[in-house]
Amino acid sequence: MSWKDKLRPASYKGARFHIEGHDSDVAGREVQVHEYPGRDVPYPEDMRRKTKNFSFAAYVIGDDYMTVRDQLISACDSEGAGTLVHPYLGSIIAICTGCKLSERADEGRMARLQLTFVEGGTNQFPTSSKDQSFALTQAVEAAHASNRESFANDFSVAGKPAFLAYESVDVISEATNEIDGAVSDQGDGTFARALSKIGNEALTFVQNPSGLANQLGDLVVQAGEAAGAGPDTMQALRPIAQFGTQLASVPLTTATRKVQALNQNAVVSLVTNSAVIEMARNVIDTQFVTTNDAFATRDEIGGYLDTAMDRASEAEDDQLFETLRVLRTATTDYINAQSPRTAQLINTVAPVTEPALVTAYRLYQDAGRADEIATRNGVAHPGFVPGGEMIEVLSNV
Template identity: 35%
Template sequence: MSWRDELRPASFRGVAFETRGHELGGGRRLARHEYPQRDEPYLEDMGKKAREYKVQAFVIGPDYRAARDALLEALEQSGPGELVHPFFGRRSVVAGEFGLKESTEEGGMATFSLVFTEAGKLAEPDVDIDLPAELLASQETAFDEVANDFAESFDVSGLPAWSLDDIEAAINDFLSLDAFKAVANEVSGFVSRVADLVMRPVDFANSVIGLVRRLTDVSSILSTPYMPVRAWRTQSVQAETTTRGVVAKQQAAVNMLFHRAALVQETATLQATDGPTALETRQQVEAARQLVLEHFDTHDVTPGLPRPAPALAAALKALQVNTLVYLRRQSAALPQVYALQLLEATPAVVLAYDLYQNLRADEIVRRNAVRHPGFVPAGVPLEVTSQ
């Protein structure tokens, strides 16, 4: 088969035309750098140039004007179109400048000088959300809204001294939890100022949040029951305005402040890369996810609790969603734990090499509380990771 037999009928956007010849332009995009006192330039390769097809085309015949007008319309449309090139076949191109020539000497014919550039594809950069940053931002917003919501509901002005003692007792109930033992010095400083802080709700809320944010384990706070429904909630409106009723409201506000601050801080502890809250396996991530869901659900559905303001409700929902997305991403990158039982005692370093082809003996010893790294016991279930 000769080259003539392989030529394809030319067309653009389905409009046929004849050709006399073509030119192809291409190559590499080079950035030339020339420096003072240097005889040799440096050429930086910036990638392949877009191919440019120059085609000498024509339409001919008694009704050539209809074919001419159809080709003009196709050339002036925006966006890429399909060019059937006689030599290169089908190409996605964009029509650029063109020239049209007609003369009385060549009647019944229109000649075109066409320039097509390969269209390529719009390759946009992949967008990867910075999940840790998103989660951190939602935590900051949630903390701010927790403080704002508390400040709107807490007011001890005009209450007698005994009522302030009752409110401080509610505060001390939380400060005596195991969670705060790790920040005993900060708690001592807070307690010395609490009588003054309760008169300034915003400062009080921010001080409580500041304490909670220093904690790496808030489980003892979140396991403390929310303040139960008090009698004043089921009594008359007048009863709610009594001193006892007002004190109960403030105690409930304090209870909710500690709980909400801990709820937000729990999501922050999940981002730890070391320490007791670091997530190292998919099973740990799943357990953490279940706890997050349980604690948010308890906050949302426990009857009789004061409902959050709309801004706080939105902030907590955004925090919950970002936390769950973050945990899903973490789970995909972490190994899975499975059980293994040895037939005979084996040194941890040998077992690590058999499992992982590296020296992760310390991980095996730590995960299974092995007494001596030289003797990983046989006949007992061991936890090892998948990678």
């Protein structure tokens, strides 16, 4: 095949033309030359690759040359870059920057065009991405503040019959027992001292709703911190988030009983909301192994937050509702952003009963993942992964 056979028919955006030759600026670097007094040799700062330019002495010819000419002119005049088929250089994304037309009476059935093109690109700008961790942390802090403010506004025993204070102390005692039971390792004693302080001074705290909100709210936070991070924190906070279901409802027979019910609901909301808010904070420190784990956590926290939002809506507490809504969105966004980095759960079948080492190497080319397979599937002995049975493994990410 000769060099002429390798030439491609010239066109731009589908409009055909012929060329007599071309002059193209196809290589080189764009530099900024820095010259300094007393220095003979300049410093050429390399800025980027030089923009490629293409120039053709083109023509169209034939009985229908006017139609072909007009198609080419329209293509050059149309907005945006298009495909330039360069006979010598191949297909290039380019935009026409000049089209000079020449027609002569002694050259019938023919039009000459001087075409110039510049390579085309996209108008790219630096992109930004939201700091999901920071947004979630801010939402957590705002939700805690709103939750405690809501409690301080709703809870009151001042100027009320004395039994209301004692009834509230009983509810607080139930709450602290629930929180205490959720923490297996109380660490250096900070949590135990905070727990003891509330128990010993509960009758005093109920006279100061703001102080009580901070004491109880901080106690829930400390319970989550004492559990560690990840699934352990979720497990510790889960019963606290469900607190109140065991409490007897208060009969709304008198105005005083209605206040008692309001106080009890305020304590329940403060404690459960604090636990759910800390669940949301905990996802920042959670290393999700699989997408399924991430989405299960997202849905569980979302369910708790939906319940909390329903309570706030029924109480017509717009500020608390809004901060919980923002927290729900931030939690969902954070977990969704993490999920592409996690593995998928997949099901597979071992062709024959084989050691977990063989299964791991067959699936991952990594025998070190044998224990992972055996543990995930509850294999009685790692030397015998049952053949012909479905097992659950992680995608290799």
